[in-house]
Amino acid sequence: MKDFKLRDFILITIGILLVAFSLEYFYIPARIAAGGVTGIAIILNSFIPALPVGAIILVLNLILFATAFLTIGGGFGAKTIYASYGLSLIMWAMEAVLKPQALTDDLFINAAVGTIIVAIGMAMVFNSGASTGGTDILAKILNRYFHLDIGKSLLIVDFIVGLGGIMTFGIRIGLYAMLCIVVNGTLIDRLIDGLNTSKELMVISRNEEEIIRFIIKDLDRSCTVLTGYGGYTGEGTSVLYVVLNWREYIRLREYIREIDPRAFISVNDVHEVLGEGFKDLR
Known part of the structure; x- marks a missing residue:
């Protein structure tokens, strides 16, 4: 818990709120089972409408965490536990209080807008060092007992959920769900890269001392001074x-x-910087 900083708490909370909103107003009304525990819950909800999707997700996560604890041990981290249960509780509350309805009847818009909002929310959660549990846990179990890579395990689990969506809701909605699975994973990677992008500079100037002072005093950063020489002039120079x-x-x-x-x-x-002043190397 000591590594669960306020900034992480805020970002994870905003992230799961975005995911919950997208699921409740785009995916669930359109019956888009785009992988994960949420996809399984949407399929189960079609057979048991009396059970809210949020409640189903909560129960499934409880079962998955208990199974993982017994088979591969703990070590999920406070952030992942908060994100996974927080998402299911927020969805449950939204379903009980707000009674969400579809914002549009257009399947394409539901799939496209829902995927964008889910990807933004999930990128915020992942970038804060958490996950929403669910299929991540199934992937770890497959990795432990069948020696499959985590990435391949996740793809297998989501593909099976997608097939379940095709068999439950038909080929048209099911294929949209499959497309959402593929696009969502790619979009999350791109968004995380964007959130972590920094600028790497090499500066050659006759005023290097003033620039160094500006970097240290005004920007509260440091820099490395490299010694070189001009290939054309042969004169010595400094590279910051x-x-x-x-x-x-x-x-x-x-x-x-x-x-x-x-x-x-x-x-x-630069898409990731580790060390003092940036992301903790640990």
Whole structure:
């Protein structure tokens, strides 16, 4: 629990709220069983309408966590437990109080908009070091006993859920669910990359001392000074290497533009930075 920071709590909460909203107003009314425990719950709800999807998810997660604890041990982490049970409880409350209805009857819009919102929410949850449990647990069990990669295990589980959707709701809705499964996984990866993107800079300037002071005092960062020489002139030069977030990069770029318009700056996108000032290496 000591690693469960307030920022993580807020981001996970917003993430599961987005996922719950998308499921209740897009996926469930359209009967899109796009993999995972939610997909299983949507299928079961079609056979037992009296049971809310949120309640089914809660029961399934309880069973899965108990099974995983007995077969592969604990170690889920407070974040994953909070995210998984938080999602099911929020959905249960929404179904009991708000009585969600479909916002549109168009199957394509339900699939497309639902997938985008789910991907944004899940990316926030995953980026905070949590997951919503569910099929992640099944994948870990398959990995433990059948030595399958986690990624392949997840794909197998979601594919089986998708087949269940085809057999329950028909080929048209089932194929939309399959498409949502594929697009959702890809979109989550892209969103996580975007959330973690930093800027890697190499700067060559005659005013390197002023730039170093600006980086340290104004941006509260540090940099590495590399020694080199010009291939054309043969003169010695210093190359500043620094990694900054997007806002810091804009400030540094504007500062360099003011003091040395002839400076040379190389900029690359970095999708993950580990260490002091960024994500904890542990």
